[in-house]
Amino acid sequence: MAKEFFPDGITPIDDWFYNTRVPDLSVLGTPYNITDFGAKSDGNIYTKEIQSAIDTAHANGGGVIIIPMGKFVSGALFFKSGVNLYLEEGAILMGSDDICDYPLCQTRIEGQWRLYFPALVNADRNDGFTLCGKGVIDGNGLKAWRAFWLRWEWNKNLSNLDEQRPRLLFVSNSSNVTIADATLQNSHFWSTHIYKCDHVKYLNCSILAPHSPVRAPSSDAIDIDACHDVLIKNCYLNVNDDSVVLKGGKGTDAEMFSENGENQRVLVEDCHYGFCHGVLTCGSESIHNKNIIVRNCHVDETIYLLWFKLRNDTAQHYEFIRIENITCDSARSFINLNTFGNQLNRGLPSKINDITVKDCSCRCDVFYDVTVVEGRTSAQNFTLENLQINCRESRFDRSIAQNTVARNVCINGEIQ
Numbered sequence: 388m389a390k391e392f393f394p395d396g397i398t399p400i401d402d403w404f405y406n407t408r409v410p411d412l413s414v415l416g417t418p419y420n421i422t423d424f425g426a427k428s429d430g431n432i433y434t435k436e437i438q439s440a441i442d443t444a445h446a447n448g449g450g451v452i453i454i455p456m457g458k459f460v461s462g463a464l465f466f467k468s469g470v471n472l473y474l475e476e477g478a479i480l481m482g483s484d485d486i487c488d489y490p491l492c493q494t495r496i497e498g499q500w501r502l503y504f505p506a507l508v509n510a511d512r513n514d515g516f517t518l519c520g521k522g523v524i525d526g527n528g529l530k531a532w533r534a535f536w537l538r539w540e541w542n543k544n545l546s547n548l549d550e551q552r553p554r555l556l557f558v559s560n561s562s563n564v565t566i567a568d569a570t571l572q573n574s575h576f577w578s579t580h581i582y583k584c585d586h587v588k589y590l591n592c593s594i595l596a597p598h599s600p601v602r603a604p605s606s607d608a609i610d611i612d613a614c615h616d617v618l619i620k621n622c623y624l625n626v627n628d629d630s631v632v633l634k635g636g637k638g639t640d641a642e643m644f645s646e647n648g649e650n651q652r653v654l655v656e657d658c659h660y661g662f663c664h665g666v667l668t669c670g671s672e673s674i675h676n677k678n679i680i681v682r683n684c685h686v687d688e689t690i691y692l693l694w695f696k697l698r699n700d701t702a703q704h705y706e707f708i709r710i711e712n713i714t715c716d717s718a719r720s721f722i723n724l725n726t727f728g729n730q731l732n733r734g735l736p737s738k739i740n741d742i743t744v745k746d747c748s749c750r751c752d753v754f755y756d757v758t759v760v761e762g763r764t765s766a767q768n769f770t771l772e773n774l775q776i777n778c779r780e781s782r783f784d785r786s787i788a789q790n791t792v793a794r795n796v797c798i799n800g801e802i803q
Contacts, residue, residue: 393678394707409567417450428457454478462488466510474522482507498637498672506557519567526574552576582612598627613648625661629668637672649675660686670696686715695724703737718751748775755783
């Protein structure tokens with residue numbers, strides 16, 4: 388195989404990205420079946436029993452927690468170093484729908500560390516953490532979704548954090564993480580969130596949250612927060628918010644804090660998107676994203692295929708991003724680059740450069756929804772190549788981003 392490179396042209400795609408073998412159960416350590424610790428598939432909550440299995444495995448030098456066939460209900464679980472999770476086919480780890488089963492703690496949420504609620508499954512400083520098996524982790528989020536939208540009717544200024552909701556999976560400060568084969572669904576809030584992690588693989592997963600009849604608010608599929616070397620391959624993503632989201636911090640002095648950081652070397656390939664708000668979203672809590680590839684994917688329906696969220700209160704830099712060989716049946720806009728939200732207009736500068744979109748076909752309302760504010764946004768080195776676009780409005784303007792190159796860009800049957 389010829390050597391491949393990330394979009395900067397000098398950073399090779401490491402061999403690590405090509406190894407997509409899912410670990411066998413036999414290599415995950417000593418097995419600990421939760422039923423041996425008193426957990427039952429009877430609808431009652433067994434947080435203490437499952438946590439006891441985790442603690443015992445950790446005390447004995449590590450191992451793997453087995454969720455057997457059946458439905459087992461739990462509140463927040465904390466996986467310690469050396470302890471993995473395996474879901475047998477037919478197994479369901481069901482989250483409690485009572486927020487009291489998720490004890491308050493310091494956690495990373497929306498680009499900041501703050502007192503909030505943990506996820507259903509939490510793993511911190513757990514190098515080699517593996518979550519696999521063909522079972523299901525179900526957040527059981529319907530009650531929280533209905534409460535959110537009821538409060539929204541009462542107060543349109545309601546924030547995400549005002550309706551207290553746990554995430555489904557949060558992995559932090561860990562290397563060599565594998566999330567494979569499982570279905571993760573119905574999260575109260577973000578579906579999966581990785582923070583300050585490196586060498587993370589999502590393989591053959593389904594991440595699901597409905598957008599009808601009751602929408603699952605802010606149910607992002609994969610939030611990548613200050614991480615590097617991430618592979619997302621052969622996954623099905625169908626959620627009621629953004630699918631793959633790059634985060635890393637926010638605020639006027641975000642770059643000064645070590646808790647924040649950039650995302651580098653992220654590869655998304657061979658995935659199928661159902662419905663989502665953004666196929667690849669940079670922001671809004673984001674500082675620097677570099678060497679990002681999304682390729683060989685099909686999208687059923689999205690609001691924005693490539694979405695650059697820019698905050699007025701944060702200096703942001705998005706660079707060397709390539710979107711390649713994507714087919715999309717329906718999008719509101721193919722490329723969206725605009726200021727996000729109603730933050731104070733502090734005029735902090737943001738830069739978007741070296742963006743390549745090639746070999747794609749898409750049906751959309753608007754092809755090129757891009758606005759650059761003088762003195763606030765710098766956009767340059769955009770390359771658009773071999774695109775088949777059917778849209779109601781084009782809005783394509785080569786002058787918006789400096790050094791824009793368009794080759795064989797066909798919009799509504801006409802080459803631009």
